[in-house]
Amino acid sequence: MNIEGKGYKVNFDGKGKLAMSGKLAAMPEEYEKIEDFFEKVLDIMTESSKDKTGSAELIFDLRDLTFLNSSGIKTICVSLVMEADDIEDLYMKILCSNSLTWQVETLPTFTDLMDNLEIIFE
Numbered sequence: 001m002n003i004e005g006k007g008y009k010v011n012f013d014g015k016g017k018l019a020m021s022g023k024l025a026a027m028p029e030e031y032e033k034i035e036d037f038f039e040k041v042l043d044i045m046t047e048s049s050k051d052k053t054g055s056a057e058l059i060f061d062l063r064d065l066t067f068l069n070s071s072g073i074k075t076i077c078v079s080l081v082m083e084a085d086d087i088e089d090l091y092m093k094i095l096c097s098n099s100l101t102w103q104v105e106t107l108p109t110f111t112d113l114m115d116n117l118e119i120i121f122e
Contacts, residue, residue: 021064
């Protein structure tokens, strides 16, 4: 399952690996598509956590997302991280790049939004 826009891609393997790549500086209408995509991902993860005994894990790879504007940051915070926090037994890891300033400065604050969130810089 994936979506593509001008200069970016969002992919989900259906099993717990979500990735965004490229440069994402879209207008609000474009973010509505991404919000809908995140909702589908979380629906799948909710079902996965119910089907398994124990917990489910979502790995969100942002290492190849070189730019994200403030609307994109808000979309990830509200439509993915905060919504994921409401799913019982869901753990999330966000994979980040040490070489991308926006990730180093912004992504560590996401841990305030979700209890079961780990930020990993490589």
